[in-house]
Amino acid sequence: MNAAAEDEPRPDLAAMIVPLGRALMADEQPVLDAHGLSMWGYVVLSALGETPVRTQAALAAAINADKTRIITVLDDLESRDLLVRRPDPKDRRARLLSLTPEGRRLRDSVRDEIQRREESWLGRLADADRESFLRSLRTLSDAARRSPEP
């Protein structure tokens, strides 16, 4: 039994979640390195897979990134034939973004490796907690996406 257990306040949520996020990212970095992908590169590939995106600004918004920040990422991915940018015929200012088959393959295999590593993290949880944890995480993550970040 803990000596001062009664006085111990619970740790702040952020104080647990932020370092956990960092540790997860650090754990995934070797996978990305092995495929020559940056974190943002992978995020972009993932976001394009789920929903076809019609403008770079929309893509940036979807992944909570600055629109200027993803440009070099897109340049790199395009130069490696993982995605294509072509002007929208209806509005030639906009760029239609789509994954190439190769981009899709890369995204899938990286995601598989990453999620396999994540499984080993989830393996630390009690079986009864695991599903509940993922459900809660989805709920909070959705709430976070909706919360207005100035």
Place this chain on the structure above:
Amino acid sequence: MNAAAEDEPRPDLAAMIVPLGRALMADEQPVLDAHGLSMWGYVVLSALGETPVRTQAALAAAINADKTRIITVLDDLESRDLLVRRPDPKDRRARLLSLTPEGRRLRDSVRDEIQRREESWLGRLADADRESFLRSLRTLSDAARRSPEP
């Protein structure tokens, strides 16, 4: 029911956790601002409260920060009489760190406000999930602290 639910892979853990951490921090920033505290300042006050720390290096390690990074933070907190640094008589290289009563008071009131805000996040969870979520989060957070970050 979701159209393509069967094909939909679960989002990466990191892709949910990292933005959630950012949103929590953004949500807490106004509280810190109101008390003139930086995020690291608050982290230091919190860490000092829980366990008395005998060296700055130990403190830095405890909060997963670079030892050089907390120095200006300590300077600021000390100048505001929230903590004191005094040379350890047994090893005058080391600085014994302790909160002043004022530092303790500030830490407590900021923590109360922050945790009150966090409660409104947790309020989104199903009652049955809440306890499980916090337990799982503690488990993973502990694991993250142990994981060796190069």
Place this chain on the structure above:
DNA sequence: TATTGTTATACTCTATAACTATA
């Protein structure tokens, strides 16, 4: 020589503002 705290410097990430091309 090794360690604690510190300072100075460099590097990475991110945001802001200005430019182009289309509309």
Place this chain on the structure above:
DNA sequence: TATAGTTATAGAGTATAACAATA
């Protein structure tokens, strides 16, 4: 004029290396 994309610049945050004091 307004918007999509782009480029250039500046700022914050972080890490690396070098230093002084003490052991």
